[in-house]
Structure formats: structure tokens, C-alpha cells
Amino acid sequence: MIFNSIVPIGLPSLCAASETAAGTKKRSSSSITLTQQDIDDAWAALAESFENFLLGSGVDIVGNNNFDSIQCPNLSPTSSSFTNSTSNVDEFVKEGSRRNSGVHIDSLPTAEQQQLLRSDTDLEASVLDTLTDAVLTRCSTAPPPAQRRLVAIVDAGCARLHIVAIPGSSSGSTFRQICLRKMYVLCARSTGNSTSTTSTTITDAMSTEASCQLTIARIALPMFLSRCDSLLRNYIEIPPPSRGDFGAASPINGTTPRPKIEEVMCVLEVLATMTLAPGVVDAALPDNEWITDVVKSLRARPDAAQRGRERSHLLLVYPALCGCISAREVRVREMVKDILQLAGAELGLGVMKIY
Numbered sequence: 001m002i003f004n005s006i007v008p009i010g011l012p013s014l015c016a017a018s019e020t021a022a023g024t025k026k027r028s029s030s031s032i033t034l035t036q037q038d039i040d041d042a043w044a045a046l047a048e049s050f051e052n053f054l055l056g057s058g059v060d061i062v063g064n065n066n067f068d069s070i071q072c073p074n075l076s077p078t079s080s081s082f083t084n085s086t087s088n089v090d091e092f093v094k095e096g097s098r099r100n101s102g103v104h105i106d107s108l109p110t111a112e113q114q115q116l117l118r119s120d121t122d123l124e125a126s127v128l129d130t131l132t133d134a135v136l137t138r139c140s141t142a143p144p145p146a147q148r149r150l151v152a153i154v155d156a157g158c159a160r161l162h163i164v165a166i167p168g169s170s171s172g173s174t175f176r177q178i179c180l181r182k183m184y185v186l187c188a189r190s191t192g193n194s195t196s197t198t199s200t201t202i203t204d205a206m207s208t209e210a211s212c213q214l215t216i217a218r219i220a221l222p223m224f225l226s227r228c229d230s231l232l233r234n235y236i237e238i239p240p241p242s243r244g245d246f247g248a249a250s251p252i253n254g255t256t257p258r259p260k261i262e263e264v265m266c267v268l269e270v271l272a273t274m275t276l277a278p279g280v281v282d283a284a285l286p287d288n289e290w291i292t293d294v295v296k297s298l299r300a301r302p303d304a305a306q307r308g309r310e311r312s313h314l315l316l317v318y319p320a321l322c323g324c325i326s327a328r329e330v331r332v333r334e335m336v337k338d339i340l341q342l343a344g345a346e347l348g349l350g351v352m353k354i355y
Helices: 002-022 036-055 090-099 111-135 143-155 177-187 201-236 259-275 278-284 290-296 302-307 318-326 330-346
Strands: none
Touching: 002 036, 002 201, 002 290, 036 111, 036 143, 111 177, 143 177, 177 201, 177 259, 177 318, 201 259, 201 278, 201 318, 259 318, 259 330, 318 330
């Protein structure tokens, strides 16, 4: 796809223009003068292109889909992670989820149609890779609202209604599960170190990438934990936490579709696998609550400093995990039991060696 080729090629120029407009890079005599508004508009246009393709924002779907019966997710900028975010985040999430009701594989009678849908599925996965692995690793010069908007696209995909799991497709999963795993990557790949001890070109570039990964991880984690918390609660049909209860930060306003068993297992797997840098976890810790004091006290232990990474995010979704203990599916109960043991080990309980 031309889009997947153009974006990585043009991204360095956009980053360089952003640095020039911000005054952090000297403008060359042959360069075109761009205002900060021009740069903001360019990043917004890039985000909009991903919204249109991955979420269906602004795209009319022809068919007899019953949109009125669909309850769509809605991200609301209620936490510090969404401060000054773009005003249309709520709109594109609802619009994308509504318009991407999709066509189930059971309704495709011919091999030709299935092959066409497989191609579309692989193309979607490729575009998502471009967003998460190209753009969101090199967007340090993007305005903060644009960074949040780009991450929110991946999060919104975790609740998109369009099913893309097709036999023979390289994706081998639903789009929701792909986006859940992509959110996990955005949160976990940061080491928490955004500075370099040398000034060579290579290490400076590495430092810029590390700084970008840390910034994106701190944006993504509150969204990711909120999404996981909502999916687990909807699966077991337990109410959201009341005001004052600790739980996932940045709660999602609106309805997240009730997940199927494979989505629940995906959520549990990524929660169990994920280890995070303390600087990333701090972005999801609630203000003025005792759970924050608990996490900070755990970091004072000698072994915590030696590990460098932690699983304290499990404490932030602990109530939802406990609710899943009564799940009817045996594999869900077994997985939740293992995760609760990991949470206990994070608190210094038990004998599990988890790092």
C-alpha cells in the first residue's frame, strides 16, 4: 500500500519541520518556512488519515446495518492524561465504532469474497503496524494533543465492532485483540530512560527514540488499563468502581462491548506478561489515594531497584480481576488465579519468582 510507504518516508521531514517551528533546530536556507499552525495541521491530517482507515471515521458504509442497536465506546478526556486533548476524540471513537459494524465471515458465501476480505484484513494490520511501529516511535516533536490522538486510535480499535478474523489471514485474530496487544507494546517497550550520557549522533537518536517511547507509554498506560478494566467488568457483568475505589485510571465514559472469551484471555495474557518501568506506571497512579503510597513503598525495597521493572499495574485492576474468580470458564479462572499470585508476589507475598 502506498500509504504505508509514504508515511515512514515523510515522517522525518515532518519531525524536522516541527523542530524548526519550535525553534529547537536551525532552519536551512533552502527550507520552506512553516508556522506552528501548519505543523499542527499536518499532524492532525496524519491522525485523521489513520482514523478514517482504521476506525471508519467519516466513511459511509453502504448496507442495512442496524446502527441504532449498537452501543459504542466513548473516550472522554477526564484525566490528566487527556488534558488539552483534541476536541474530536469522542467523536471519532463513536463514529469509527458505529461505522465499522462490518460483515461477519459467515455472511460471505464465496471464496472470492473471503479472499478479498483476507486482503483487507492484512492491509488493516499493516496500516496499524505503521501507526504503532513507525509513527508512534518517532513522534517526539508532535504536539501533545496529536500524540494523544494517535494513541487513542489504537485504544479505540480495542472496542471496534468490525470483525477481521479470517481463516488463512496472517492476522489470525480479531482487530480488537490486535489492538489490545499493540497497546501492550506501546506501554511496555519503554525502559523509562529518556536521557543519554554521550552526545554522538547515534546515541542522540537513540535518546530521542527512548524519550518518545516513554512519552507514548505514559499516554497509553492509563487508556490501556481503563480498557482492560472495562472489558473484564463487562465480561463478568460487575458494575464499575465507585468514586474513591482504586482501579484503572482514566475511566472510559460510555459502553465497551461485552467481550468474548478469547478477548478476555487476551486481556489476561497481556496483563500477566507486562512489566513496566516505574516512570510509566506513575502516569496511571491515581492522585491522593493509598494505592499510590503502597506502590511507592514497594519501590523502596532493595530487590525492586535491582529489577528495574514492576507489575504494579496489576494492583490498579485488582478489583476487576477478583470479580473474574467466579467466571464459569475454567481457563479464565485458572489464568486469573495465576495473575493474582503475580500481584501477591509484587506485594512481597508468596514464593513465586516472577522476574
